[in-house]
Amino acid sequence: MPSLRLQLLPLHEFIEQSVWVRSLCPSERALVHESCTERCVAAREAVAALGDPAEHWMGVIDGVFKMQVRHRDGRCSTLTGVAHGGWFAEGTLLRHEPYRYEVVALRAGRLACLPRATFEALRARSLAFNHYLEHLLNARLGHFIGLLHSDRLLDADARVAHSLASLYNPDLYPDPGPRLNFAQSEVALLAGISRQRANAALQRLDAAGLIRLDTRGMTVLDLDGLRRWEGPCTRPDAG
Numbered sequence: 001m002p003s004l005r006l007q008l009l010p011l012h013e014f015i016e017q018s019v020w021v022r023s024l025c026p027s028e029r030a031l032v033h034e035s036c037t038e039r040c041v042a043a044r045e046a047v048a049a050l051g052d053p054a055e056h057w058m059g060v061i062d063g064v065f066k067m068q069v070r071h072r073d074g075r076c077s078t079l080t081g082v083a084h085g086g087w088f089a090e091g092t093l094l095r096h097e098p099y100r101y102e103v104v105a106l107r108a109g110r111l112a113c114l115p116r117a118t119f120e121a122l123r124a125r126s127l128a129f130n131h132y133l134e135h136l137l138n139a140r141l142g143h144f145i146g147l148l149h150s151d152r153l154l155d156a157d158a159r160v161a162h163s164l165a166s167l168y169n170p171d172l173y174p175d176p177g178p179r180l181n182f183a184q185s186e187v188a189l190l191a192g193i194s195r196q197r198a199n200a201a202l203q204r205l206d207a208a209g210l211i212r213l214d215t216r217g218m219t220v221l222d223l224d225g226l227r228r229w230e231g232p233c234t235r236p237d238a239g
Contacts, residue, residue: 011038014061014112017174018087023128035118039111047111048103054092056113060084060173063109064182066189067101078192080143081106081163085173090133091140093119106186139171154230156193160201161210161229163191168223181217205229 015021015032024032038061041047047058050070060082067079067088079101082088092099093116122129143166154162164187167176182190188198202218205211210225211218220226 009061011036011061011112014059018059018085020087020129020132023132024122024126028122028126028129031118031121032114036112036114039113041105041109041111043105043107045105046102047105048089048099048101050100050102051098053098054089055116057087057089057093057116057119058103059087059112059114061110061112063111064106064186064190065103065109066106067103069101078189081166081190083167083173083176085176087136090119090136094133106189135171139169143169143172156191156197157201157204158230159191159193160187160198161205161226163187164211164220165223165226168220178220179217180220183217 012033015036021029021032039047039058041063047065048054062084064084065082065088067082068076069079070076082103088103089099123133146162146166164180167173167180184199184202185195187202188195191198191201193201202211202213205226206213206218208225208229210222210229211220
């Protein structure tokens with residue numbers, strides 16, 4: 001998914017491309033540009049840890065990040081992934097509480113960091129911004145309900161299929177295009193399963209004609225098929 005163009009996208013252009021910015025008045029837009037900063041992160045770096053105070057609303061300029069919870073014995077469970085164009089941590093900011101989860105970079109990436117003070121100023125001044133947050137939170141709720149369904153009722157193949165399809169949620173991020181430059185280990189982390197199970201699932205999705213694997217990632221051939229996938233009986237050519 002990340003391309004050379006995305007990796008070089010300047011912060012100010014990323015801000016202007018964010019849907020919620022387009023509805024702001026000139027003074028509000030200027031405030032966002034003045035206060036928003038950029039953060040470069042390394043692969044596997046935690047950008048938020050359990051119990052940390054939420055000081056920024058963060059947008060993914062480049063990279064892929066996962067939200068996860070960790071048990072005291074060291075086991076981790078992936079909640080969801082956040083791709084290019086997505087913003088996260090609005091719920092934690094709205095609740096005025098520390099993070100209940102971790103956010104970890106799956107690869108080196110860049111974040112736009114909007115300070116809490118600016119976030120609160122937009123909430124106080126902009127009806128359009130509040131409408132956007134309402135829409136975003138509703139989309140986030142629907143997304144998590146879908147992930148919970150996959151986790152509780154479906155097998156590893158479906159979890160991988162639905163994790164890939166979740167990157168194409170227009171209410172959460174822009175369309176990344178058919179090409180996903182994902183390593184199999186990154187898909188495994190995104191779906192919350194082992195690398196071996198993710199590899200086997202990707203091979204079956206390839207054989208079903210939903211994706212095409214290559215040495216550098218994959219191409220999505222049938223997005224609706226990924227969204228519907230619940231096992232071999234849901235193949236596109238099934239009657």
